[in-house]
Amino acid sequence: MELLLLLALPIAGAALLGVIGAGRRAPEINAAFSLGTFLASCALTARVIRHGDLLLAGEQFFIDPFNVFLVTLTAFVGLTTALFSRPYMRVELDHGRLTPGRLRLYHSMYQLFMFTMLLALTTNNMGLMWVAMEGATLSTVLLVTLYRTPASLEAGWKYFILCGVGIAQALFGTILLYVAAGKVLGAQGVTALLWTHLDAVKGQLEPTVLALAFVFLLIGYGTKVGLVPLHSWLPDAHAEGPTPISAVLSGLLLNVALYAVVRSKVLVEGSLHSELPSMMLMGFGLLSVVLAALLLWRQRDIKRLFAYSSIEHMGIATFAFGMGGPIANFAALLHMTVHSLTKSSIFFTAGHAAQKSGTQLMDRIRGLITLSPTVGWGLMLGSLAILGVPPFGVFTSEFLILTTAMRTQPWAAPILLAALAVAFAGIFSKVQPMVFGETNARRLPHAPALLPVFTHLAIVLLLGLYIPPYLADWYRAAAHLIGGP
Amino acid sequence: MRALDWITQVLEVVAALAAAPAFLGWLNQCRAWLQNRRAPSLWLPYRNLHKLFHKEAVIADNASSLFRIAPYVVFGAMVLAAGIIPSMGTRLPLVVSADAIALVGLFAAARVFMSLAAMDVGTAFGTMGARREMMVGFLAEPALLMVIFVASLISSSTALPAITENLASGRIGLSPGLAFSAVAFVLVLLAENARIPVDNPATHLELTMIHEAMVLEYSARHLALMEWAAQLKLFNYVCIGFALFLPWGVARGHIGPVGLLVAIPALAVKLAAAGAGLALIETVSAKMRVMRIPEFLATAFLFAVLGLLVHVLLGA
């Protein structure tokens, strides 16, 4: 029931807004649907807490701690983003950067995007998961090009082609999985693609084929996670799309993709009993962290800057999953959570900052703290949080990850140390002058919608100081489920 | 603590106060003789002090109360030092209350006050003198401490009485480390007391002067105290030298009348010899440029550290 609501509401919203998405009340309707989705997800969560794992709709859907918390997170951020985009997109409309038609497209695609992500999270069928992931790409690609500027078109094109090609590899990987499973589970029938069944028999699956399958899946979904060197589309897409989309892309889509990678890793590791998958993940992770940290130094566009920071943090999480083990997995899950919250809030403030000073170029944004204290403090605190400064939650996960790395992968510790230092210098040296200093820009009439920002930051702060026990149990259960060495 | 100890303590201080000017006078006499001049009287320093105390004090408009306090503090510090150094006996009440490091600290305090007072009026000469004095100080102090540390390592204590007793006991024969530090000590002594070749006590208004530049603004009783303090300083340094290198005649253990009768003449003899020696050094050497002084003191410091190393190498 909850699940039905969870998936039906966005679809309905997409359909409805597809019709009246340009209307005066459209933003509110959008927010309302998101709210509904969020409530449904809460109900679902409650049910999982009460009854444990769920298998629904003829085993087509599977809810366990691992994905249920992602579902809740997705729905929540979806809601806050909808709230944020309400005034934001209005302003964009007033500035004439958008036409009502495109606003309609925006709204309906937004809901569709939420649907695809929720589907990808909840489905038990690896094939359906693939379909949903591809759908997520397709539904956002037109949002990235919403402004129709040359840059946005280019970004959209790269996003489409690179992710499309990547996802095609993932499909091949899925097929290989299917073949391998078919051997064990009886060639035909749907069961051979159901994760639960695969998980049950993962011990007997043919290792080599699974290794190949994993490579294809990793390349495929890893492209969407933005793992270096498959990341090239990410900064462009995040920087050129409208800010709410950047927020959800960076805050949610990456998580979902990483979720897919981890799901496949669980299967493969179960059959391989070798270091291969974890080594690959760790390699990708470190590479992403290092390269992103370096490229942070060269950024001039504020959203691009934080797009690279997303790559860096996804790298950290991937590395942690690669290390495996209860603590590292726990930390990685926590990191996914806090990163998506923090990063989306940063994009919100960055969007306002860009609106207020009429540009995304950082050396033209100055003195936010005098221009609008809330935006200024929001950006400052958000950046500090994402840089892993306590008492924010990002520090908590990085604390666990680094300490684990120091013990189990000492060779990686100095690399991480250097990379984090470089990243800190890269981001903070650019944020500080934007927040502080003199400004000549004039205040804009409309007040920024910063409720979402500070809600997110408050949650992140809370997670830094105190993790509620049931949440912790969730994470533990999920971490145990992911397992690893 | 026996009564005689207290008496000796007082005696020692009083002796220092009394003998300091005479020692300076004696030094000047020797110098004059060595330079074939007619020597001034031995009592000239006393007459000077007396004259100065009589005069009316003139103080610059800009001078703060620090300027007026300084002479007393400096003088007091020097008198205390005279009490601390075991020039006659080693078990004296004041002597136990401080060790060599504290002694050096005392000298440093005096120097700092003097320099501050010199800067107080704000004349070119005053600040110049202060700067140079501190420059001399920051090299001379460490050298002196190093000298003392050699002796302390030898007799494993920084308390002057302990050192003196230990050395006087003759258990240590000729120690090369000590020899090195003795050289260093003499250099430091010359520098610290504004003697040639570092400074020329006999001149005024010369661009190379240090001590005189600092006391330039002082007059009358303040100047008298400053001068007296300077003489005491010289006296104290010489006594430190005795305590470290020529501890003979100093009464060891609780002092008795006999010890006292031995100690006083011994001190007198040693002082006479030291004065002559200093006069000789001052005669044969020439005043050096101010910027050369650091090198001079660096040499002293080097000697002291060498002494330390030599002792550690041979001793350990």
Added chain:
Amino acid sequence: MITISPTLLTGCVALLCGWVVVGLAGLLRPGSLRFAGRTLFPLGALLGLALGLLAGASLLGGGTERLILPVGLPDLPMHLRLDPLSSLFLLLLGASSFGISVFAGGYFRQGEGALPGLLCLQYHLFLASMGAVLLADDAYGFLVAWEVMALSSYFLVTTQHRIPEIRRAGFIYLLMAHVGAICLLLCFGVLQGGSWLFTFDAMRAAHLSPGWAAAAFLLALLGFGAKAGLVPVHVWLPEAHPAAPSPVSALMSGVMLKTAVYGMLRVGLDLLGRPVWWWGLAPLILGLLTIFYGVLFAAVQTDMKRLLAYSSIENIGIVFTGIGLTIVFEGSGLETVAALALLATLYHCLNHSFMKSLLFLGTGSVLHATGERNLGRLGGLIHRMPWVAWLTLIGTLAIAGLPPLNGFVSEWLLLQSFLFADHLPHAFVNLLIPMGMALVVLGAALAGYVMVKFYGVIFLGQPREASLAQAHDCGWLERIGLLWLALGCVALGLFPLQVIRVLGAVTGQLIGATVPQASSHWWLLAPVPGRPVSYGPLVFLTATLAVVFLTVLAVRLTYHQRVRRAPAWDCGFGGLTPRMQDTAEGFGQPIRHLFQSFFEIERELPAPADRAPRYRIAIRERIWRLVYEPLSNAVERLANIAARVQQGRISVYLFYGFATLIVLLAVALMS
């Protein structure tokens, strides 16, 4: 589960929370200066005093208390612990913060850049976080408090964020702090020794292989050194301390640096168990280097707060030298001597927090009275602001290490412990340590030089600017603050024996040995085991005073007291102007001349024909050019290389994917 029992520890926690509350109260009326200055800051000061008292009590009790708060990581609630070591530093925090907060109440003016209420919040958060650092008993809580401390102080430093230099200072500060924190994080990662418990107790219990232990020690040295301002990771300090408002500079220099020392002691002597002797060489050598480096640069500064900042670096050097000695001695089995060295270290921490806070607050008053930080434009202030001048004089003499004030005592103890070098079983070190002693002594003497320059140029002589005539003395709140700290300096100087008795608890905890007291007199300090060495500051004071008194009396009786005021003697050529006094540059000239090679000097000399000749000299640290600039350039270069990866062509991007696919497939096939 917390059980609220009225123990000292819960009291301390309550007081820290009180600080937070006071800070938040500032937000009630963020704009009102009176509310913050006259009400909140004094309130915070009282809390500080109470904290100091509690800490003192627990120090005398010498016991250990534990408390667990249900916050933090799920399986790692926040452990708190109050033992002699932490109570000593809490005492330090409380005592000096009392003076500083009172002063701050009178100090902050309108237009400091940020709102008074916000300042109040940041200030008290800073205090509370420092307290939390000292109380934390698990790695996570420690690091959180540690970084909150850095963060709040960063915001305080950048109070006047409109000035680019200050922004730069803040950036460097936070960057160094963060890097240091990551080092500590890794250090704790090693220390937990695979037990995955991050409580300090677990770390004490963990058995590390020698290699890991050494790694942990070096990481800790790096991390805490970066916070303490140990050369070569000190570069943030001379930038940040002058940038901050003076009370904040005082807190940072007087207290925050000490939290780093606390951490070093906690890790090096407590968590790591019994240290290996050669670990001590690292802090020893770095400390000596730091002493020399700091004091040299202090001698050539022309900005009074920068001068003090460098002097802080020097004093931190002394402290780390002490730590190094302690470890060397303890590692070699000479517990009592180690205790002596540790005693000197702790004593110096106490002293420095009082002296340096006093001096920074003094400069703060001067700054407000004159609006000048440049020594070249000050002078003669002793006439205009006697309170500040005389109280600062005490701090100056104390930090110059002159008896009978407190600075001398700790240096005396340190030298005494140095003199035991010949007991060490390691021949080479025997040779090294005397050299170290020479450096310490040289540093102390140079400190005297620096302080005479500092005091003489600011307060003595004739005012170098006409505007100084308007300078006014500080207000009553400020006076109380200064007075408190000055009294602290005097007390610590005159009653060393009592202080040492108190410190005994700490040495007992960390080394398991206390220093015996040889002498029977309450006024005589004779802590050196087996050596007849003693020092009685009270005797110094009384004797000197007696002599002065007698002299005055004698002169008054035998002669007269006539005094005439006259213009200063101008050698007869007339026209004595303030410009004829030494400037700060002039006073530093000998040092600059002697140690040229240390500095990076750029001069502007006037040409012979100049109508209005100007002389300018700028002195930078070579370390920027030698280490840090190359480092950032290297990163830049790497970034440029990395940028090649991202060069816009979709075909190339596709190729990356393709290549990765092929390679990984090959790998998968191989394995």
Added chain:
Amino acid sequence: MTHLPLDQQMLDSCAALLLLLSFAMLSQRRIVTLVNLYAVQGAVLAAATLLLAWRTGEGHLYLSAALTLALKVAFLPWLLHRLIRRLEVYWDTEPLLNVSGTMLAGLLIVVFAFALAQPITLLASTATRGAVGIAVSVVLLAFLMMITRRKAMSQVVGFLSMENGVFFGAMSASYGMPMVVELGVALDVLVAVLVLGVFFFQIRERFESLDLHHLESLKEHE
């Protein structure tokens, strides 16, 4: 190899034909022809599927054959042709790697693909498992083609033929995927092409051409 059943031989020849076709696409520079080749590929694919369906009697295979026919032979080519006519893009410019070089690379890829296919072939139980290697090489060749082309249009064709390869892989390794998935995939492909259509016009109205070198401004490296 002599007494293989007829359908088996036909299937194998279909596979061979597919490989040949993708090589042809790799070398082909005229976009119209490229699209036609794609259509032919689709047709061959449909034929193969039909054969398989007839042979195994799998009901859903008939359906997917029909789907393929409708989508990849009829609709998409028609759509692409229409786009080409509307946008007047007939020729691709010189590829980044010259034809002979591309061919050589292609050959190497085929070799690698067969090496890759070994374990899968061993595992798969289908009659057509031999063709898996071909499927892999079709995918990789399409990848190569996308890398070497400069026109958006030809990249799209490459993308589609890659999808064909994947589909053929599924077909040969396990007689296709479950119906749900196949429908989903088909839907996605359809949507993708529609989106692309929109895209082309957007790009066109900006740049007056579909040449990719317009789309190289977002980068880090100056």
